[in-house]
Amino acid sequence: MEKCVEKKGTKIRQAEIVNTAIAVIGELGPSGLTTARLAERLGMSESNLYRHFNGKEAILSSVVDEIGEVLMDKASTLAVEKIPPEEKLRLIMASHIREVEQRNGMPRLMFSEDMHIKYPALRDKMARKISGYISTIESVVNEGIKDGSFKPDIKPAETARTYLGMMQFTAMRWSLAGFSFSLKEEGRRLWVNFYRMIRKQGQP
Numbered sequence: 001m002e003k004c005v006e007k008k009g010t011k012i013r014q015a016e017i018v019n020t021a022i023a024v025i026g027e028l029g030p031s032g033l034t035t036a037r038l039a040e041r042l043g044m045s046e047s048n049l050y051r052h053f054n055g056k057e058a059i060l061s062s063v064v065d066e067i068g069e070v071l072m073d074k075a076s077t078l079a080v081e082k083i084p085p086e087e088k089l090r091l092i093m094a095s096h097i098r099e100v101e102q103r104n105g106m107p108r109l110m111f112s113e114d115m116h117i118k119y120p121a122l123r124d125k126m127a128r129k130i131s132g133y134i135s136t137i138e139s140v141v142n143e144g145i146k147d148g149s150f151k152p153d154i155k156p157a158e159t160a161r162t163y164l165g166m167m168q169f170t171a172m173r174w175s176l177a178g179f180s181f182s183l184k185e186e187g188r189r190l191w192v193n194f195y196r197m198i199r200k201q202g203q204p
Contacts (some may be wrong), residue, residue, distance in 0.1 A: 018059070031113040067129070093141075141163075142156045
């Protein structure tokens, strides 16, 4: 019984570390994330931090897993809901934008040198998650083409990449602007315009 309580405590602590790491990245960028700074923010010793993660790369790897869970896994869940395909895409985008706005460290990590050059294993892990995300969106686009909601001549794979790309670019622009505009409102405008481009004539 004690063992189960200890495991639960460890998972909670690891989640706290990961979420605090995302917050630090949002403030200072990935280069500003150090185990010493993270331990200080959490009110623990650096040696205690190393009981949960063996270094910065391991922490960032869990951050990537967290991004995958809150963005990609949510998209997969919405993709199989019994709702129209256009509503699925709208909700996936709204969920994506909301999570990024609440955790602004996400875009700063994804577009960082740490992700692209310093830690190639993290880059490859993120690339796999993004590939899965695109496949999920592609399946929804296919569904919309088949049921007549979307234009029959759009290309599902390219449409899915366009959909994700406009969100990623907007998140990068938001980060470069110092988070100075409403990402939610920008996402709403993007969705309205995107849906106009893919919907079949005569659809509301």
